[in-house]
Every structure is written in C-alpha cells, then in structure tokens.
Amino acid sequence: MNTLIELKNITKTFDDQQVLKGINLKINENEFLTLLGPSGCGKTTTLRIIAGFDEADSGELLFDGIEISKLPPYKREVNTVFQKYALFPHLNVAENIAFGLNIKKTDKTVVVQKVEKMLELVGLSGFEKRDVTSLSGGQQQRVAIARALINEPKVLLLDEPLGALDARLRKEMQTELKKIQKEVGITFIYVTHDQEEALSMSDTVVVMNDGYIQQIGTPTDVYNEPENRFVASFIGESNIIKGTMIRDCLVSFDGFEFECVDKGFKENEEIEVVLRPEDIDIVKPENAKIKGTVESVVFKGVHYEIMVRTELRSYMIHTTDFFEVGLDVGLTFGPEDIHVMWKMV
Amino acid sequence: MLVRRIASLSKGLYVLLCFAFFYTPIFVTMIFSFNSSKSLTKFTGFSLRWYTQLIENSEIMSAVWVSVSVAALATAISTVLGTITAIGLSKSRKIIKEWLTNINNIPIMNPEIVTAIGLMLLFSAMKFEKGYLTMLLAHISFCTPYVITSVYPKVRGLDVNIANAAMDLGATPFQALTKVIVPMIKPGITAGMLLAFTMSFDDFVISYFVSGNGVMNISMIVYNMTKRTNPTINALSTIVIVVIFVAVLVVNVIPKLKNKKGRKINEKNI
Numbered sequence A: 001m002n003t004l005i006e007l008k009n010i011t012k013t014f015d016d017q018q019v020l021k022g023i024n025l026k027i028n029e030n031e032f033l034t035l036l037g038p039s040g041c042g043k044t045t046t047l048r049i050i051a052g053f054d055e056a057d058s059g060e061l062l063f064d065g066i067e068i069s070k071l072p073p074y075k076r077e078v079n080t081v082f083q084k085y086a087l088f089p090h091l092n093v094a095e096n097i098a099f100g101l102n103i104k105k106t107d108k109t110v111v112v113q114k115v116e117k118m119l120e121l122v123g124l125s126g127f128e129k130r131d132v133t134s135l136s137g138g139q140q141q142r143v144a145i146a147r148a149l150i151n152e153p154k155v156l157l158l159d160e161p162l163g164a165l166d167a168r169l170r171k172e173m174q175t176e177l178k179k180i181q182k183e184v185g186i187t188f189i190y191v192t193h194d195q196e197e198a199l200s201m202s203d204t205v206v207v208m209n210d211g212y213i214q215q216i217g218t219p220t221d222v223y224n225e226p227e228n229r230f231v232a233s234f235i236g237e238s239n240i241i242k243g244t245m246i247r248d249c250l251v252s253f254d255g256f257e258f259e260c261v262d263k264g265f266k267e268n269e270e271i272e273v274v275l276r277p278e279d280i281d282i283v284k285p286e287n288a289k290i291k292g293t294v295e296s297v298v299f300k301g302v303h304y305e306i307m308v309r310t311e312l313r314s315y316m317i318h319t320t321d322f323f324e325v326g327l328d329v330g331l332t333f334g335p336e337d338i339h340v341m342w343k344m345v
Numbered sequence B: 001m002l003v004r005r006i007a008s009l010s011k012g013l014y015v016l017l018c019f020a021f022f023y024t025p026i027f028v029t030m031i032f033s034f035n036s037s038k039s040l041t042k043f044t045g046f047s048l049r050w051y052t053q054l055i056e057n058s059e060i061m062s063a064v065w066v067s068v069s070v071a072a073l074a075t076a077i078s079t080v081l082g083t084i085t086a087i088g089l090s091k092s093r094k095i096i097k098e099w100l101t102n103i104n105n106i107p108i109m110n111p112e113i114v115t116a117i118g119l120m121l122l123f124s125a126m127k128f129e130k131g132y133l134t135m136l137l138a139h140i141s142f143c144t145p146y147v148i149t150s151v152y153p154k155v156r157g158l159d160v161n162i163a164n165a166a167m168d169l170g171a172t173p174f175q176a177l178t179k180v181i182v183p184m185i186k187p188g189i190t191a192g193m194l195l196a197f198t199m200s201f202d203d204f205v206i207s208y209f210v211s212g213n214g215v216m217n218i219s220m221i222v223y224n225m226t227k228r229t230n231p232t233i234n235a236l237s238t239i240v241i242v243v244i245f246v247a248v249l250v251v252n253v254i255p256k257l258k259n260k261k262g263r264k265i266n267e268k269n270i
C-alpha cells in the first residue's frame, strides 16, 4: 500500500500549552484510520493541521511525498466533515452539495448530475430543494458528507461526525459511513473518543493521549496487545496488574509464575500485565493458583460482571455463568490471555 | 366592574394622547404644506404652490442633493467599513473584543454636540477646508458604529467553522467572504445600512458644525429658513417625512414578509 500522508514530528503550541508533542504518522491510500483519545488530547488539532486550518509549529507534513505545510486549505486535495456540519443555511441541499463544483465553475449539467449521484450515495434522493435547516441531524450529516465527497478528494477528514446523533442513529450511520468509504475507495481519517466506534469501523486505530501517540495498530492489535497501561485502560475494560518478566514466556505477578507468549523484555524487568475480564475463567478453588471470594455480581444484559476479591486485589470477570456472592472460587487463564506491557513511567 | 372599565378606557385614552402629541405637529406640517396662502394658522385652500416654489429654489434643491448624496455615500462606505470591522472583531482575542465593543458604544451614547465639536476641532487642526468632504467624513464616522452594532451579533452567531468549510471546499478567503459570510449576515447588514441612511439623512447638529463654505444639507437649510415664515419648509419637511416613513416601513416590513415566505417554503417541503 502507498503512503498518502505522512506526519513527521509535528508539534503545536497554543498559548504556552503544548497540544501536540511530536506526532509521527503514516496514512495509506484507501485506509480507514481513526484518531482515538480522550477529550483535549489533540485529535482535532491534528486534523486541522492536515486540512490546513492550523499550521504546525515544527515538523513536516507530506502529501504524496510533497511538503504541503504552507499550502492554503483551498488548494489541498482533502475535504472535511465538521462536527457541527457547518452547512450553509442560506443555500438549499443541492446548492450546499454543489458549492465546491460551483466554485470551480463546473458546467451546470455536470453539476446537476453529480449532485444527484451524491444524494443517491448518501440516501437523500429527492431532497434537492429542501432547506438545510429543516433537516434532522442525521440528514444534515449526510448533506455534509455529500458536500465534501462531490469534490472527489483523495482524503476525507471527519471530526466526530456522529457526535451529535443519538445512539441508534449513530450505529446506523457507522455502518453507512463504512459502506460509503468502501464505495468511493478513498482514505478516511476519522476522529472519535468513542472506543467502540473506533474498533468497529477502522482499518487502523491511532490511540492518542496528551499530545502523544500511544499506539498505532489494527483494532485487534490495540485491543489484544495494548502497549501500555493507558491504551489498556482506555480501550475496553481490563485488569491491570504490576509484575515481573522473569524471562521470555514466563511472567510473575500476585505471587505466582505464569507461562505467557510475550518475548523481548529484559530478564526480571518490571512490567504490567493486562487481563481482559472476558478472558478469565472462574473455576473451583483447588484448580487454580489465584483464589478469592465473589464480592459482587451485576447483570449486564448478555453477561454478568463479577468482582472477585483475592488477597491482593479485586479482579473483574465477564462470564455468562452465574456465581453467588460469598462463594470461594479460583481464577484461571491461558498463556495467550496474558498481555505483557511496558511499564509507564 | 366599572372601575376596571374606567381603567381600560383611561389606558386607551393615554395612548391616544401620546400619539396625538407625537403626530399632530407632523400632520399640521403636512397639511399646511398644501395651503394656498402663506398663513400657518388658517387653511385657505389646496394648492401645490409651495412645492413648485421648492423645486424652483436652487438653494433648497442643492441642499436636497447634498443630503441625498452624503447619505448615500456615507451609508455605502460605513456599511463596508462596519461590516469588515464586525467580521474582524469576531476573530479577535476576547479582551480586544470586549474593549472594542465598549468603545464602539461611546459614539452612540455620546451627546451629538460633543461628537460635533470634536469633529470640528479635528478638521480645523488638520487644516481641512470645511465643506462637502468634511461633512461626508463626519457622517461616515458617526454612521459606522451603528453598522457595527447591527452586524456584529449576526457574525457572532455564525458557526466558527463556516469560513473554514467554504475554504475547505475550494473557496479563496475572498470567495468565502462574498459567497458565504456576507449572504449569511445580510439581515444585519441591511438593518445597519438603513439605520446609517436615516441617521445621516436627518442629521443636523454634526453637519452644522463640520460644514462650511455654503454647503448645507436639508436640516441646515430648514433651520436657516425658519427665521421667517416660509411654507416651502413645510413642503420640504413633508417630503423628508415621507422618505423617512418609507425607510422605516422597509426596515420593519421586509424582514417580516421574508420570514413568512421562508416559512411557507419550509412548510411545503415538510
């Protein structure tokens, strides 16, 4: 796959506050890449630098291998879908979508055809003459997407495009967006702070925190192999336990040694272990190294969330089986369920 | 029951009295502009005598021209200046924003006479020859704050990303301004424009102080002529009243009609 956009050591400071502290990122053609992170971590700022609304203080921004930091937004081959849509209320749906083409003085009949095609793509055929302020949030969002895509950009930037929608519509639009991306076959750079959304839609997830990139990987990678405590706790729920890497494939925590599959750490290095709640099995106490008592049970719809109190800590376990509070139990997990991470300084 | 009746009756009477107080002088002026004799107390018959005299009086006609042209130019220039300032203001830092909006209110609140004397002194200090140009400059200066005041709230109401969205779609900054920002804040611009026009058109105090060399606008010439009875003034005043009335009507009625039309279109679509 070809690299389309490359960010090299990008930094940005607003009023003495360093918002981006050296972002390095390669974005491929046709990739659905998501910037995921908590509020204020610099996702929007990164996107605005790519779009050209802000300029980085230092670092390089390459597009197709060419430095574009100084290029104004109207000369870049990217288009943006804004969080609050930023539609033009004095224009109707068709005029909003045609805005980019009209600026380029495209032939009228071509414009009409393309607008129609776009409306079909986003499922709004027949809405040409409607006033944009009379549309629902989901419909306005579709207009915003059509307005951007009609310019046939190489990259579409989306800043929390579903943030203003209710849960059900969000789900619907997620599937739709993914479908649209496949259909037009261009790169999507998507910003969200919803980890579920990021995992279900993306080819690549970029986890950010406090102006740094924490991890880049496929959704399965960042979920199963979190590189540090932040990623592990931000994505999904997990038990994070301090431990020691005795040697390759042998880790010690909570006073026991366990076989694992991780390699490449120093001998006796201090590390942290992630155990996902759904990877832990509850068994009879005599069949397990770690023993404890069921502390609480909460029904979560599909599974029970069970807290088990052991000598050193409480473990969270997700299981479809029911266990009574006060029961003595043991906890087991396989070598591949143990994820060893670098300890955060 | 009776008490309430009397109360509501007296309320109506009060409103009526107020209106009578405001409008009687205007009506008297208008009626006597059509009087056939010179009397300002006895209506002796209908005639357009004073209107013909008005048209034949070159001094008055040149004052009309001064008023109209100054108002038109001052409106055009202050609308452009004020709109650009309002847009710039919305992009400034918060502290600058607060200061400038407060400073902008000073000329509006200031007694006109102070502004007038200030401008007069300024023009003398700068050795400007008093006349048409000084009057025009003065009018631009006191009209611009009104434009800023009516445009700024509209600009502030815009989505912060609206200009970015336009540029993102390929518009140059100038195109973003003309094709998106200006159409969106047009109601504010129109209101400011009409306000500026009426302010300039009926200004007396400031014009009186900054003008010279025989350049007079309507208010000034009316003031000069009131020293003797001259019903031509009534004719002139009537015309001015009609012009102002139409302007006020336009300001108040057009947006309402537009709203109604807009709503109808929406209803049709739903």
Ligand SMILES: Nc1ncnc2c1ncn2[C@@H]1O[C@H](COP(=O)(O)OP(=O)(O)OP(=O)(O)O)[C@@H](O)[C@H]1O
Pocket (backbone or CB within 6 Å): A014, A015, A019, A037, A038, A039, A040, A041, A042, A043, A044, A045, A046, A193
């Ligand atoms: N124009 C600006 N001036 C000053 N500070 C800014 C500006 N834009 C962003 N910031 C600051 O930079 C930091 C990062 O902002 P950014 O908008 O990139 O966060 P984000 O990750 O998009 O967060 P969210 O999920 O809340 O949208 C925040 O602390 C914000 O206050």
Ligand SMILES: [Mg+2]
Pocket (backbone or CB within 6 Å): A043, A044, A045, A159
């Ligand atoms: Mg943001």
